[in-house]
Amino acid sequence: MSGYEVVVHNSADEVAEALAHRLIARLAELQRDFRVPQLCLTGGRIATRAYGHLAEEGAHAAVDWSRVELWWGDERFVPAGDADRNADSTLDLLRPLGFDPARVHVMPSSDAGMELDNAADAYARELGDTVFDICLLGMGPDGHVASIFPEHPSSYAEGEVIGVRSSPKPPPERISLTLPVIDRSHEVWFIVSGADKAAAAKMALLGAGPVQVPAGGVSGVDRTLWLLDREAAAQLPPDLAARPGLS
Numbered sequence: 001m002s003g004y005e006v007v008v009h010n011s012a013d014e015v016a017e018a019l020a021h022r023l024i025a026r027l028a029e030l031q032r033d034f035r036v037p038q039l040c041l042t043g044g045r046i047a048t049r050a051y052g053h054l055a056e057e058g059a060h061a062a063v064d065w066s067r068v069e070l071w072w073g074d075e076r077f078v079p080a081g082d083a084d085r086n087a088d089s090t091l092d093l094l095r096p097l098g099f100d101p102a103r104v105h106v107m108p109s110s111d112a113g114m115e116l117d118n119a120a121d122a123y124a125r126e127l128g129d130t131v132f133d134i135c136l137l138g139m140g141p142d143g144h145v146a147s148i149f150p151e152h153p154s155s156y157a158e159g160e161v162i163g164v165r166s167s168p169k170p171p172p173e174r175i176s177l178t179l180p181v182i183d184r185s186h187e188v189w190f191i192v193s194g195a196d197k198a199a200a201a202k203m204a205l206l207g208a209g210p211v212q213v214p215a216g217g218v219s220g221v222d223r224t225l226w227l228l229d230r231e232a233a234a235q236l237p238p239d240l241a242a243r244p245g246l247s
C-alpha cells in the first residue's frame with residue numbers, strides 16, 4: 001500500500017488537462033516497457049473534460065491506443081444508449097484515438113439479457129485477475145467512489161464486482177468494482193474538483209474509514225495520486241498539498 005501524493009491545480013480545467021497529460025506520459029512509458037496498459041476509467045464531469053483533452057492531444061502522442069486495455073470502475077444499470085451510461089459518452093469522445101474494440105471492456109447494460117447480479121458476475125469473469133496499471137476515480141461530495149457509497153451495503157461488499165441497489169444518487173441500480181479490486185491497482189489517480197468536495201477530500205486524506213468515506217479507503221499498491229482543484233482542496237492542511245510540477 002502506498003502513501004499518497006496531493007497536487008492542487010488552479011481550476012477544474014487545469015485538473016482535466018493535467019490528467020490527460022499524465023495519462024499520455026504514463027501510458028507511453030508503460031508501452032516502452034512492452035506492456036499493454038490496463039486502464040480503468042471513471043465517469044463524472046471532470047473525467048469527461050479530461051477525455052476531451054485526451055482525444056485532442058492523444059492523437060499526436062507516442063501512445064499506441066489500440067494496445068491499451070480499457071475498463072470501467074462503475075456503470076449505471078440502464079439500457080445501452082441511455083444518456084446516463086458512463087461508457088457510451090466516453091467512447092464517443094475517445095473514438096478518434098482508435099481503441100481496439102476487443103480491448104474495450106464495457107460493463108453490461110440493463111437490456112443485455114441479464115439481471116443486475118448476473119451482469120455484475122459476468123463483468124467479474126471478464127475482469128478475472130486483471131490488475132489495473134492506472135485506476136481513475138472521481139469522488140462525489142459524500143466521498144463515494146465508483147458506485148461505493150458511504151454507510152451503504154456497497155461499502156461493506158466483498159467479491160470483486162457488485163450489483164448496487166438503492167444507490168443514494170440516481171439511477172438506483174448500478175454495477176461497481178469493489179474497494180479490494182480498486183486497491184489492487186498499481187496506481188490510483190483521483191480527480192476531484194469543486195467546493196462541494198472539500199469536506200469529503202479532507203476526511204478521506206486525513207484518514208476517515210472506507211464505510212464513512214469510501215474514498216478514504218482507497219490506495220494503489222505503488223501510488224495514490226490526488227489531483228484536486230483549489231476549491232476541492234480548500235479544507236486540506238497547507239502542508240499536505242504540492243503545487244503542480246512538484247510531484
Ligand SMILES: O=C(O)[C@H](O)[C@@H](O)[C@H](O)[C@H](O)COP(=O)(O)O
Binds near residue numbers: 140169170
Ligand atoms: O456515477 C455517478 O453518480 C457519478 O459518475 C459520480 O460517481 C462521479 O464520478 C463523481 O460524483 C464525481 O463527479 P464529478 O467529476 O462530476 O464531480
